[in-house]
Amino acid sequence: MVNVVRETNGNSLTIRLSGPIEESVNFDELVGAVPGELRIITKDVPRINSVGVKAWIKFFQGVSARGVKLVFAECSTAIVEQINLISNFTSGGSVESIYVPFACNQCKAELIGLFSCDALKAAGLEIPDVQCSKCPGKAVFDDIPEEYLGFLQR
Ligand SMILES: [Zn+2]
Structure with a gap:
């Protein structure tokens, strides 16, 4: 509910x-x-x-x-x-802003990060890697950019 x-x-x-x-x-x-x-x-x-x-x-x-x-x-x-x-x-x-899914390269943890749509557009829709919250590894964007950010290109 x-x-x-x-x-x-x-x-x-x-x-x-x-x-x-x-x-x-x-x-x-x-x-x-x-x-x-x-x-x-x-x-x-x-x-x-x-x-x-x-x-x-x-x-x-x-x-x-x-x-x-x-x-x-x-x-x-x-x-x-x-x-x-x-x-x-x-x-x-x-x-205004969206959560973006990430997956850690090392421990496979799934994370989300908040991004403003204006910032994403300013960055050419490039999503940076983020620090994993569970290990020293790097977490990378875990979806298909053209699909997940498709609405920003409409
Ligand atoms: Zn990790």
């Missing part, structure tokens, strides 16, 4: 979603009144299935149609996959 934590800051509402989005979710009820800007943080959304995607798109298209500015931040890898697969997944909103 997905949980929503709301945080209002002036004319902006930030919602932090956590849990898998796998059934018909009543986002209208969960999110409540939305002001001029809605920031959506999905760091803790591990999965979303086709039913969840339908509810997601219906809700965000409705909000966007009312003139609300949508900003998606700290997108989990599951959400990034959907952004790449479904062209209107963000309903015209912007994607």
